[in-house]
Amino acid sequence: MASQDRLTELFARIDATGSALPQSAPLLRIDGLSVSYGQQEVVSDVGFELGRGKSLALIGESGSGKSTIARAVLRLLPTGGRATGCVEFDGQEVLGLSERRFRPLRGRAIGFVPQDPGNSLNPVRTIGAQAMEAAALIDEPNKAIRKTLILETFAQVGLDNPQRVYDSYPHQLSGGMLQRVLIGLAVLPRPLLLVADEPTSALDVTIQKRILDLLSKLQHELDISLLLITHDLAIAAERADALVVLKDGVVQEAGSTASVFSAPASAYARKLHADVPALNPDRYRALRDPAFRFLGTKADKAPKIEVSGVTKTFTVDGKVLTAVNDVSFAVQAGTTHALVGESGSGKTTAIRLLLGLEQPDIGTIAVAGEQLHGRSHESLRAVWRHLQLVYQNPFTSLDPTWKVEQLVREPLDRFKIGTREERTARVREALDNVGLGEHLLLRKPEALSGGQRQRVAIARALVLKPDVIVLDEPTSALDVSVQADIVEVLLSLQAKLGLTYVFVSHDLALVRQLAHTVSVMQRGRIVEHGTVTDIFGNPQQPYTRSLLESIPSGAAGIARAPHPQPRRIFNEERIA
Amino acid sequence: ALVGTAEFNPALSADSPHNGGDITFLIDSLGDTWIPNNSAISSFQGHIWGHVTDKLLYVDADGKVSPWIAERWEQNDTATEFTLHLKSGVTFSDGTPLDASAVVANLDIWYAGRKSEGINPIGLFPKTYDHAEAIDATTVKVFFKAPTLGFIPTLGYHGSILVSPKTLAQPAAQQADLSKTSGSGPYVVDSWKEGDFVKLVKRKDYNWGPPAVGHTGPAFLDSITYKLVSEPSLRVAAVQSEQADVAYNASPQELESLKAEGFTIATPRYLGFVNGWAINTKLAPYDDVKVRQALQAGINRQEIIDTVYTPDWKLATSFIQSNVPGATDQSDLLAYNPEKAEKLLDEAGWTKGADGIRTKNGQPLVLTLHSNPYLATSKSVDELIAQQLGKIGWKVAIRAYDVVTFGQKVKYGGPAVPAYEVTRSFIDAGTVASILTNANNGENWFALDESDKTLNELRDKIAGAGSIESRKPLLDELQKYILEQGYFIPRTQIVQRIYVQSPKLKGEVYNGVAYASYYTATKSE
């Protein structure tokens, strides 16, 4: 293999004794790796091995040190980062190499696919100019041939019009296309190892699947080893031969996918497994199912929320864009209705209309029998008293200059509810309901974790004791474990207080866990709706089916497992 | 024929070693407009006008009047009619002859200006002027509505510059362009730039210099460049490093060492009032003669010279400069005597409080000073005096305004101006008395109006005096009276113009208003 020769040559230059290694030796061996930023050690004594042509997934919650390990391997730690221990690449210790001697390895031997495609290409240079840099790593003097190679690679990663892509600036391409470009650039010099740091987390579910498929395909076709970083256990299990589970920079468990996935030995890996919605569709059944009875009462009771024939258009740069097109749905009191669909399908717009934050062009909206459309903010205040919203992003929905207590108390003050003491009591109660302790009362949002912030946001919505809470992807910015906590909080509150939820998400697995009824949106329209069992059990629309197929299931991991797991039920549903 | 004479001028003959050369004169400002009437009395433009134009008469540093363009003159007994006899053959640089009609045109515009065009009259030209007639090409007769003894000295004053009638006929905007102005002086304007420089070159056919300076032919130096450098220290440093030949208005502090380095320091005193205060007698407590006298005695004038100035400055001996004809020595009235000052203040009821400041009826004894913006050292003197007066219990507040604000806010007898700082030149001491009161459009310096009989009497007698001799004792009495009364508090004799000059440059002459003329100067290599 040409690339192998080149590499051998390269190493010969680096170290005359280093090339004669048996093929069976691991391509990448990490031992006792610790990384610290300043005083703070964020990765401690990590070790694993990755064989040639194999794949290994690093998994763990946010901040567990996954990216740090990846960067330590590539020696791209940001300023202040310091790595100690041993990183062996192809039998050669590389951590101690000088930058000058290590640099030839980058790109040529170790390719890198970053997490966020949007920020990973220079915005002021064309794709082609940047691709040429990658092509320069091939020993090919002819520029025209290099360009042909680039275009071929673009085609190989599934870009339809390689020449157009070549001439474009990054901002002219979609996230999915950019990620393909990046993968293309990484594989172009035919590296031995590909490090992919959460290559799909910034992408839509449907695109996510395609990208992962592409990576797997390339890995096999080109015989590349893959170090895949993800926080999603299901993805890891589907795509990797071996797993390394991290927490706080410490390895919790490592081994073949089959063994870790099917029989997690550590408590942390077990929890991680349990928290992935796709793997545990029935986790909250006990909390959720009692409310199904309300669905039957349609005839005798008016729905709590009724949206009918609502259309909303925006005019952007003279072009008319129909964000929500003739949307109708109804929600019974005490149940959860989910709006699902890919990004840009109009979910957020729909609920902004529902709250009266936007006015529909046509159509009517009623909450608890009260008309919402065509009303001013002032006149809606009374409605909002009983209708609250939890935003998608917990980092921007809380005023960073306020303390937790003030934040939760604000609606009480604004709506002038109760006496001082009563308000204080209600603030405590609400915080208690979402599981936040009193010691957080005087903290500002920046001193809270993402999960804690989102709980504050929920507490703030709850403190008014509203009937309806609208949740716009309340957990999409959080990792699975935190998401699981929040979902549990929401469901137990619903069970306790009989709340009505409108739940927006693009994560069908999550919706499957908690919703009673579902509307599937595509390009502003509702293409399919029904109870959660109908939609998931018997999807009618190809669009719905494609969404469902995109849910990672850990199937590969399970296939490798010696004993099938009971949680395959969901997978079978999908296949049906 | 005249051109011919110029060529045989002795200064041009081979035995003169110093002919030729260019000098650079560093000046702190080049003033504002160049309309001759509006700018002639500016203390900056006067330098240039002095070389570019001539005057009818010459007034030397001692105030002596001598012929120049006017070779002779006569007046009638009542001093209402004057006859001037002009030198013949004099021409302006544009070729126009400087004859009687040209002089009449100048006299007319000095008196009246062309106000609607923005050409001002010369403010100090006698307002009694009636008209002038050209009797023949070289004789001018000037008529006044009232006796005007001061007319003759005025002709040598820096405002009275002779400019070509062609120039005078131009509209204001043209006159304001210096290069379009023609005079009859030994130099002509070669080039200039507003706020930057004026370059003068020698006029080769010049042959009518004032006899009093001992030379009448063309100037020796080829060119003089007046260059604006606004920082005093830079001007001096440039002369020190031989980048220029003369620095104007240096800081007094530097003079000592410059002298030691061999530079020529000239501190000519102009004819005029000394630097000092005209006291506003309407404003309490300065309506009390004892307070004024205390002020007179409470100032240590020697210390001012020692600290702010150098020995080149002279102690004031009267309220007019000692070189003015008619000035008398009143030094004993100006002696520093703090005990006397304190005694006078005690007598006037101003008693010292715990903080050292004197009070009367709860009012502190305060003197507010407005530093004269035209005199760079004024602030330092004020500060020093504030220290001196502070010792005898006087509180001194200093205000410093720019020229414009000063003009707006600080006036003789103004409501918040107890002491107006005077820096002012004049040619004839006879004009002094009439300025002091408000009669005949006087300036009423001490806000006395007509209330001081003695002063009025002296004023009238001086104005009516037929001859210089009979006027002399009256002037002495006036000086004594004003200083005794504490109407005027002198600080030092004024040196408004300080010249630091390269030792290579020699032979310049200072006139009655302390302008340096380089007409006679030479520069060695």
Place this chain on the structure above:
Amino acid sequence: MTLASTYSTSRVTAIGRLTAFRVPPVVALSFAIVALAIAWSLAPSLFTSYDPVNGVPAQKLLGPSAAHWFGTDHLGRDLYTRVVYGTASSVASALIAVVIGVFAGGLIGLLAGFFGGWVDTLFARLVDVLLAIPKFLLAVIVVTAIGFDTTNAAIATGVSAVALFARVMRSEVIKTRQATFVESSFLLGGSRWHILWRHVLPNASRSVLPLAVLQFGDSILVIASLAFLGYGDPPPASDWGLLISIGKDYLKWPWLVYAPAFVTIATVLSVNRISRWLRKTD
């Protein structure tokens, strides 16, 4: 499952905050210098035994020595003492300038950014006009219009900074106004005024603070420049700019320029450092 579980993040942020508030030595030095300047302006007599106004004329223009740290001036006054006594006016005038800039500019920016529409258009054009006139030129004209003294120079400096603060405030307000938490406050029953004062203003002001500190240093310089051109207080005031301006007439005795210039530079540099540090820790 314990819902009250706290995350490792809390540990991380705690450490983060500690490191964030640990003051680097340069910043500590800067604080010390600023503190000294403030002390000088509050109680100058504690720092020197000489008289700032009355000197000993016989001891004029002495070089720096143990007795006179910065030497003496042309009237025999101790220059160090003059610097110390001039601090109050220098510091106070810079404060005045900052207060004017922050308040007038902040208010304009706040209203323009929050209300938008014609209010914004109106203020935006006003600010554009102010910005289009060079800052220093504007200050010179304003100080001429209201008269020459240090307070007026401070006012002029403040006026010339209004546009800057208006602009920064406006863009911050617009940024904040679009923040989710503002809309969220509407949903929680907040009125426009409540949101303006309690949400928009505090958030938008966060980035104005370091800028105000920076402007403080800049104001010292601008006021000194105005004093240098002769638009400051009359003697015997001894503002730093005035001292430098007086000193320039005595270039033979360079400490008359360098000593006050050094104090000015040290103070402004410290203030800039502090501003930079504030920005980082924000």
Place this chain on the structure above:
Amino acid sequence: MSKAYLNYAAKRLVQAIVVILLAYVFTFVVVSILPGDPITNVLNNPQNGFTQEEIKEIIAAQGLDKPIPVQLWTSFSGFVTGDLGLSMRTNRPVTTLIAEVLPSTLVLASAGLAVALLLAAVIAYGTQFLPKHFGQGLLRGFPSLFLSVPNFVIGLVLIHLFGFQLGVFRVIEPDSFWATLFAAIALGIPISAQIAEVLIANLDHESGQEYAAVARGRGLGQMRLFAKHLLKPSSLPVITVIALTIGELLGGSLITETVFGRTGLGSLVQRSVSTQDLPVLQAVVSLAAVVFVVVNLIADLAYPLLDPRVKLLGTPERRPTTADESSVGISKAVTS
């Protein structure tokens, strides 16, 4: 894009014209608050000996007794038709006065800008190549230091050192090459600090961007990374900053010209302010505003053409960079 761009350009142009006209009116109002004028000053000086009647007559002849709005209208209509009137101080046409001094100021300002850019580039780009601790810390300290030194002190020191001690230039020839160079240095230093701050902040920002790490992952060395990736995006916002420093250049020339004794717009302003020569002040301020507005207009119009990222948003004044805040010169915004 093209239609949107033209739209945007038209809007910006109209806005620029409005700002210029408003600036004229604004200056007139401020300037007419100034006490006095050169004519009254001369007349009021007792030494010049004018009588009250004479004073009144002259003032009326100059039209100075008319109400302010009338004077504004006269002057404004003159401005719009290109007639700037006569200077009250020198009695010469304002256009002539400005034409005389403009070249000198233009030379100084462009030299100052060149010095500023050069210094800023050396400092900012130097931070990319010097060893982390010592050299970088030193270089990074420069902008703060430069911003803390009064412009006139730099000038005084340069004159003292190079003009007198070393005799590199003659102080009385401020227009000579070396004198101009040193004046440009004095003028450029504070401005270089502002540009360097922005550059450094941008460089830090860009090199911290994911794409820089990815490019390095592609095997690029520091030199290539800088030249190919960081240089352009970090330098583009400087265009906006430079446009904003035009005002500083003109304002700074006021002091620099005074210190170095140059005759230019700045010293013309100095002389006109001290005598309150309204027509000249009015003209210079308007000229400064026109220059500022035009330069910024050009920068705003050019920016979207140079930076492919920029999308033209509805409101024209939203700049792609952090122009808003950087007008202080401090790259506050750029860092955010």
